[in-house]
Amino acid sequence: MSGNDAVRFDGVVKRHGALAALKGVNFSIQPGEFFALLGPSGSGKSTTLRLMAGLDQPSEGRILFDGADVTAREAQDRDVAMVFQSYALYPHMTVGQNIAFPLEMAKVPxxxxxxxxAEAARKVSIGHLLDRKPGQLSGGQQQRCALARAIVRKANLFLLDEPLSNLDAKLRLETRAELKKLQRDLAVTTVYVTHDQEEALTLADRMAVFMDGEIVQIGTPAEVFARPNSLQVAGFIGSPPMNLMRAAVRGGAVTLAGQPMPVKLPARADGEVILGVRPSAVRLGREGVPVTVELVENLGDSAIAELAFADGTARARLSDAAVVTEGQHLSMSFAAKDIHLFDPATGARVEPE
Ligand SMILES: Nc1ncnc2c1ncn2[C@@H]1O[C@H](COP(=O)(O)OP(=O)(O)OP(=O)(O)O)[C@@H](O)[C@H]1O
Ligand SMILES: [Mg+2]
Structure with a gap:
């Protein structure tokens, strides 16, 4: 072990004319790590991946692989394998020829x-399809073929850009689990782009959350979920999203719709704070803020209740749709540990005392 980061971005800026697709990005990825780039459309995820692959050059900053500056290194000299959203298979070649292609380019005997x-195809369970053309494969099989073509190169770095987005929901779940196992077996450093938070949360060892050309938070999925550092991240991670409600601060006491909340902000001037609570942490009962149940969505094994209260609306995730009825009057309350607070002006996380 050299002790170096497998990948490091140092102040990387990418401009397209006047538009800055990346505004100065810093992060490092450890050897063998499964690292996700998560963010909404247009936030700079693919740009970051293309810079890593050497398909584009940064306008400013440096990219290092294992401690070596590769910023000026050509794509073919970077030892990376990339799988794009569109699998980019050669339609006139068989599956076997597609997988063999990088080896032939490298003049392997x-x-x-x-x-x-055969070995790479076996790893992704398409060993029986080697003689077919890509057009004769399902979306999931094409995706595996693209993965096998990446595996066969034995690259140091796997770059995957939304590789599951063409698959239907069921196949996406299956392939996601297989991908995770495959990455563990191969132990290859993997960078995975997705706008699907569930994919990032389930697959990644760590993730970087992108917004508008910047990384706004880096951490393990559990850390980012438990302690989003801004309103933006709080609203983006979690499904259904965190309830974000305007609460009042007077002398350090926090109230929502006039009801006291179990948190204190003594160091804060009187005014407002945004109170965040995940739908799964909303308790319905007799105490707290009076609500009316406006709608109950039954999800089979759970339900989402939409609640109206004096100052707005909130959602609660319930284990059972039968526990509430539409039109019912109840009260909602939250445990102190489930309350997230954010500054309404800056969006930054605020810690209670
Ligand atoms: N070649 C280009 N010329 C001009 N603008 C570009 C170019 N490539 C990307 N952009 C812009 O840079 C920004 C970031 O694009 P990028 O493709 O990295 O987003 P993304 O996070 O991958 O989004 P998506 O989830 O939609 O794929 C976008 O505003 C995009 O329009
Ligand atoms: Mg993209």
Whole structure:
């Protein structure tokens, strides 16, 4: 072990004319890590991946692989394998020829190519499809073929850009689990772009949350979920999203719709604070803020209740749709540990005392 970061971005800026697609991005990825780039559309995820692959050059800043500056290094000299959202398979070649292609480009002797292709195809369970053309495969099988083509290169770094987005919901779940196992087996450093928070939360060892060309938070999925550092991240991570409600601060006491909340902000001037509570942490009963149940959405194994209160609306996730009825009057309350507070002016997380 050299002790270096597998990948490091140092003040990376990418401009397209007047538009800054990346506004100065810093992060590092550890060897063997599954690292997700998560963010809404247009936030700079693919730009970051393309810079890593060497398909684009940064306008400013440096990119290091294992301590070596690769900023000026050509894509073919970076030892990375990339799987794009559109799998970019060659339609006139068979699956086997597609997987073999990088090896042929690298002038690997024919006798070695056949077993390596078979091995890679076996890893992604398409060993029986080697003679078919991509057009004769399902979306999921095409995706596996693209993965096998990446595996066969034995690259140091895997770059995956929304590789599951063409798959239907069921196949996406299955393939997601397989991808995680595959990455563990191969132990290869992997950077995974997605706008799907559930994918990032389930797959990643750590993730970087992108917003508008900047990384706004980096951490393990559990850390980012438990302590979003801004309103933006709080509203983006979690489904349904965190309830974000305007609360009043008077002499350090926090009230929502006139009801006292179990948190204190003594160091804060009187005014407002945004109070965040995840739908799963909303308790319905006789205490707290009076609410009316406006709608109950039954999800089968759970339900989402939409609640109206004096100052707005909130959602509660319930284990059972039968516990509430539409039109019912109840009260909602929150445990202190489930309350997140944010500054309404800056959006930054505020810690209670
Ligand atoms: N070649 C280009 N020329 C001009 N603008 C570009 C170019 N490539 C990307 N952009 C812009 O840079 C920003 C970031 O784009 P990027 O493709 O990195 O977003 P993304 O996070 O991958 O989004 P998505 O989830 O939609 O794929 C966007 O505003 C995009 O329009
Ligand atoms: Mg993209």
């Amino acid at each position: 024919k006798a070695q190519i056949v077993p390596q292709v």
